[in-house]
Structures are given as C-alpha cells and as structure tokens.
Amino acid sequence: QVQLVExxxxxxxxxxxxxxxxxxxxxxxxxxxxxWFRQAPGKEREFxxxxxxxxxxxxxxxxxxxxxxxxxxxxxxxxYLQMNSLKPEDTAVYYCARSSSGNYAYTTEGYDYxxxxxxxxxxx
Numbered sequence: 168q169v170q171l172v173e174x175x176x177x178x179x180x181x182x183x184x185x186x187x188x189x190x191x192x193x194x195x196x197x198x199x200x201x202x203w204f205r206q207a208p209g210k211e212r213e214f215x216x217x218x219x220x221x222x223x224x225x226x227x228x229x230x231x232x233x234x235x236x237x238x239x240x241x242x243x244x245x246x247y248l249q250m251n252s253l254k255p256e257d258t259a260v261y262y263c264a265r266s267s268s269g270n271y272a273y274t275t276e277g278y279d280y281x282x283x284x285x286x287x288x289x290x291x
Contacts, residue, residue, distance in 0.1 A: 169193045169280040171263050176285030179253055183289075187248040189263030189282055197221065197241040200266035202278055203248045205259035205287075212262070212275055218246060219270045226271050253289045260284040 170192040179185055189201070202217035216227035218237045225237050234253075239246040246263055264278035272278065 169265055171265065171280055171282035173261065173263055173282045173285040176261060176287045178288045178290060181254055181289055181291050183253050184249070184251045185253065185287060187250070187261055187263075187285060187287070189246045189248075191244045191246070191265070193244070193265075196244040200270050200272065201237075201239065201246045202264050202266055202272060203235075203237060203246075204262045204264060204275065204278075205257075206262070206284075207256075207259040210259075213259075214273050214275075215248065215261070217266065217270070217272060224270055226273070228273070250287070253287075255289045255291045258287060258289050260286050 172190045175187040200219050203215040204212050206212040214228045216237045218225050222239045236249040262284045263282045265280040266272045267279035268277035
C-alpha cells in the first residue's frame with residue numbers, strides 16, 4: 168500500500184508563493200511518475216502537472232505553465248509543487264498522486280494512489 172501525505176498548504180495573499188510537499192511511503196517511489204491535481208469547490212478535479220520518476224521530465228496543464236513548477240527529491244521520497252504569483256482562482260484543495268500510466272499522464276484515470284489533499288486559499 169502506498170501512502171501519500173501532502174503538506175504546505177495555507178492562506179496566502181494574491182501574488183504570493185507557496186511550496187507544497189508530498190511525502191510518499193513507498194520504497195519504489197523513484198520508479199513512478201507523480202502528479203499534482205487540484206479541486207475547487209463545485210468543480211472537477213483538475214490536472215496541474217507531473218514529473219517523471221527520475222525528475223528529468225515535467226509536464227503541465229497549459230494554464231499552469233510559467234507559474235507552477237514541479238520537482239522531486241527521491242532520496243526523501245518527496246515531490247514538490249512550487250506555486251508563484253498566486254491568484255484567488257488558484258484556491259483549491261491540492262492533491263498529489265502516483266501515476267499508473269508512466270510519464271505524460273494528464274487525467275485522473277492515469278493515477279492510482281492519491282493523498283488526502285492540502286487546502287490552498289489565495290486572498291485578493
């Protein structure tokens with residue numbers, strides 16, 4: 168069983184930054200691509216971006232490019248989401264997930280294990 172635990176969420180003013188972390192329990196962490204999603208109230212879960220097992224390749228939803236950056240530290244079994252220039256519309260619960268479909272998975276169907284999420288609230 169894989170456990171994913173997100174942290175780092177909170178309240179931030181518009182224009183600010185946050186870095187989210189996702190710690191994984193699995194010893195095979197480096198063998199899997201990872202992704203970040205978000206879900207705002209009343210909306211479907213939305214893909215943010217992903218990172219390959221080795222951390223070399225990253226991919227993002229078009230609307231996230233330029234402000235968000237994903238990285239990972241396999242020695243710490245942790246993946247990160249750096250969010251800059253935050254906007255009120257970025258307010259959502261952010262989830263990390265393990266890809267069951269390799270690299271460049273963009274939909275929830277491509278991920279098999281999920282964390283519980285961490286709330287990010289951006290005030291105007």
